[in-house]
Amino acid sequence: MFDVPLPFPPPSVRSTFGRSASRTPDITVTKRIAFFTGNYNLVPDGVARTLNRLVAYLEDTGAEAIVVAPTARRPSMVHTGTLLSVPSVPAPFRSEYRISLSLPSTVRKRLAEFKPNLFHIATPDLLGNRALRLARRWGVPAVASYHTHFCSYLRYYRLEEFEGFVWKYLRRFYRQCRHVYVASQSMAAVLQTHEISQGLRLWERGVDTSLFSHRKRSMEWRQSLGVSDNEPLLVFVGRTVREKGLTVFTEVVRTLELTGARHRSMVVGDGPALTYLKERLPNTVFTGFLEGQSLSRAYASADVLLFPSDTETFGNVTLEAMASGLPVVCADATGSSSLVIHEVTGFLAPPGEVSYFRDYAVLLLTDRELRHRMGRAARERSQNYDWGTAMERIVAYYDEVLNPDSAQHLRSATRASAV
16 A cells, blocks of 8 residues: 655766665765654654664764655654654654654655665554665665564554454565564564564664763762662663553552562653553652753662563663663563573563563562672673664665675675574
8 A cells, every 4th residue: 555656867867876886885885874753753762762863873974874764843852863754653652753654855855866776664564665666776786674563462452352463564664675674583583483584684774882880879869869878770761562461560550569578669750651650650760851861860869660561662761771781670571582591690580471571570579699799790891882883784684685796795794693
């Protein structure tokens, strides 16, 4: 239903976009990458932050980039680079996001003037489909990154009956891409189970271990929130949306309060379900949305991360907490299961099983020595993930597509390790 014809580029640029040129481009040609995404500055989530970081890295290293995405009158974050807006409407259930409606001729003209030699599609939506079709017509190779585990969201919106259709659609979409960049081995395994395996490449994320560090701990800040020095602080960080496991977090905290276990709880973040949480957790500290130094202080000033989300493709929150020296209790699901070493850096609980999350949380809250030991191990493990390596890896993958005959880039791609 997304198979909408798009015109060829004007004659003046056809030679650049021609199929023969896309197969063996000159190794010295500057990378000109066109990104297509459903969120670039609408919501400061993991997708938007990763893509903004990638665009900044590419521009800093001599490549050129242009981003096509829906926008809003009042974006939630300042974006990096050139952004071309497309028509859109608010998304059902999640009005802070928007659904792209078309790839208008004005945007296609700007793209033709930019002369991209690679399309990178971050969202398999209507805009992504139009981008794929345009890439085929212009002879430009297309790659994709898998940021959102869409099928895992369906049950939270009572749409489970559509799962088969969604997987069928995703298979059709990603089979048209040279590469599919997936953020974790656990997410790659799920895609392979559903017959999405062609061109899979592992593209893990990084963490700034100088920003997120146990050294940012502030007892004064804790005290300002009404948390005493001898109260272990259990924290949830992230968008307050139902698919982040908020029901599990709520039930764990309420059980801890009923049993009288010494602790305090804190929620760092904002979103549609914030009112739901505040109504059910009147004794919990709510900081609202934090970023930068304020966010790193919040992580480090807590004692245990409880993150029940089973919809992650990587687990940025999990990794930031680990870098901050926190032991973590996470769902044994995609993303976190590739980051957390069970019983070493924290605990992995069966998704949705409140009793497991509760018991693991109690164990950490009541055993100071265990918290500190696991926190040190978590910090050490987080140092295996840095943004420099992550960005070098994605550039190696781009080179693998753009310069397939270059032995140098093939060696780089091999070092980057395909899934």
